[in-house]
Amino acid sequence: MAKEKSKTEHAITIKEVARLAGVSSATISRYLNGKMNRMSKETADKIEKIIQDTGFVANATARQLSTHISQLVAVVAADIDDYFSTEFFKGASSVLEQNGLTAILFDSNSDKQRELTNLKIINHQVFDGLIIQPLINNYPELRGLIRKELRTIILDRDLHTNDWITVETNNKAVSQKTAAYFLRQRFIKCVVISEAVAGTSTREDRLAGIRSIYPESQLIEIDNSRPFMKENEKKVLDIVKADRVAKHKTLFFFLKERLLLAFFPTFLHHNLLSAPDVAITAFSDTTIVEGLLPASKMIKQNPFLMGATAAEILSNQLKNNATEFNTKKNIVISAKLR
Incomplete structure (x- = not known):
C-alpha cells in the first residue's frame, strides 16, 4: 500500500526513486514511459513496488493530483484503426474542451499488453480522469490496474459492475x-x-x-x-x-x-x-x-454521442468533486437498423 505523505513532506523525485531501486534516472524515465524492453522483469517489478510504496507521481506533482487541477483526461481507445474509436474520441474531446479539460489519446492497438502499458503510464502521470474502452473484460482485474482515486468512465463495454458508470450500445x-x-x-x-x-x-x-x-x-x-x-x-x-x-x-x-x-x-x-x-x-x-x-x-451506432456522453458525465464528476453524476450506472446510446 502506498504511503501517505504529510503536507510538509517533500514530493519524492525521480533521482530518489532511482537511488532506492539502484538504477539510473534514465531507467526510471524509460519505465514511466512504458519502454521496458531494455530492463529485466525483476527491475521493472522493483521500480513498481518502490513507486507504490513512496507514492511517487511523475514530475513531482502529487499536490496537483490530490487537488485535481491538471485539467487532463486520459482517453484510452481499444484500436484507433477503427472508425468507432476515432469518433468516440472526437465526441469526448469536444465536450471535455468545452469544460476546460484536455483529452490525451492512448491507443491500445487491440493488444492487452499495450493496454497494460498505457494504464501504467496513466497511473504515474497527473490525470484528473479516465475514459476507457477496455480490452480487459474482467472488472476485478481492471480495477486493480487503475488507481483508486482516478475518476473513470467505461465506454463500449459491460464489465458487470456498479462501481463505474458505463456508456454503451444496445x-x-x-x-x-x-x-x-x-x-x-x-x-x-x-x-x-x-x-x-x-x-x-x-x-x-x-x-x-x-x-x-x-x-x-x-x-x-x-x-x-x-x-x-x-x-x-x-x-x-x-x-x-x-x-x-x-x-x-x-x-x-x-x-x-x-x-x-x-x-x-x-x-x-x-x-x-x-x-x-x-x-x-x-x-x-x-x-x-x-x-x-x-x-x-x-x-x-453513434460513437460520437457515446464519447460526448461519457465526457459530460466525467466533467460533472470533476466539477462537483463527486464519484458519480448520474444515478444510472449503465447508459445506453441505442444503435438502429437502417
Missing part, C-alpha cells in the same frame, strides 16, 4: 432485431464473422442476440494478428456453394465494419453483392459501406 437487442428482420426475409442460414468473441462483452452480446434468432448460426473468427488470408475467402465461398446446393438463403452478419470491408472484394469478385440468395449486414458506422452497398440494411 448490442444484444439491436443484433436480435436485425437477425429477426432477415429471418422474415427468409434467409434461414446465418454466418457470423467476427474477431475473437470470448472475452469482449460487445461481441458476446451481439452473438447472443443473433443466436436468439439463429441458434445454429455459424461463427467465423478472424485472427487480427494475421493478414487477411485466402482461407477466410475459401470458408465464405464454400458456405455459399453448399447453401446453394441445399437451396438456403444465407445471411452474412459482420460484427465490425472493418471485417466487411476486408471481405468486400471477395463478394464483389464472385458476384455475391446482388445475389438474391445472399444478404450482408454489419455494425457499420461510416458512410463508406452506404456507398458500396446502398441497398443493404446496416446497424448504425
Whole structure:
C-alpha cells in the first residue's frame, strides 16, 4: 500500500526513486514511459513496488493530483484503426474542451499488453480522469490496474459492475432485431464473422442476440494478428456453394465494419453483392459501406454521442468533486437498423 505523505513532506523525485531501486534516472524515465524492453522483469517489478510504496507521481506533482487541477483526461481507445474509436474520441474531446479539460489519446492497438502499458503510464502521470474502452473484460482485474482515486468512465463495454458508470450500445437487442428482420426475409442460414468473441462483452452480446434468432448460426473468427488470408475467402465461398446446393438463403452478419470491408472484394469478385440468395449486414458506422452497398440494411451506432456522453458525465464528476453524476450506472446510446 502506498504511503501517505504529510503536507510538509517533500514530493519524492525521480533521482530518489532511482537511488532506492539502484538504477539510473534514465531507467526510471524509460519505465514511466512504458519502454521496458531494455530492463529485466525483476527491475521493472522493483521500480513498481518502490513507486507504490513512496507514492511517487511523475514530475513531482502529487499536490496537483490530490487537488485535481491538471485539467487532463486520459482517453484510452481499444484500436484507433477503427472508425468507432476515432469518433468516440472526437465526441469526448469536444465536450471535455468545452469544460476546460484536455483529452490525451492512448491507443491500445487491440493488444492487452499495450493496454497494460498505457494504464501504467496513466497511473504515474497527473490525470484528473479516465475514459476507457477496455480490452480487459474482467472488472476485478481492471480495477486493480487503475488507481483508486482516478475518476473513470467505461465506454463500449459491460464489465458487470456498479462501481463505474458505463456508456454503451444496445448490442444484444439491436443484433436480435436485425437477425429477426432477415429471418422474415427468409434467409434461414446465418454466418457470423467476427474477431475473437470470448472475452469482449460487445461481441458476446451481439452473438447472443443473433443466436436468439439463429441458434445454429455459424461463427467465423478472424485472427487480427494475421493478414487477411485466402482461407477466410475459401470458408465464405464454400458456405455459399453448399447453401446453394441445399437451396438456403444465407445471411452474412459482420460484427465490425472493418471485417466487411476486408471481405468486400471477395463478394464483389464472385458476384455475391446482388445475389438474391445472399444478404450482408454489419455494425457499420461510416458512410463508406452506404456507398458500396446502398441497398443493404446496416446497424448504425453513434460513437460520437457515446464519447460526448461519457465526457459530460466525467466533467460533472470533476466539477462537483463527486464519484458519480448520474444515478444510472449503465447508459445506453441505442444503435438502429437502417
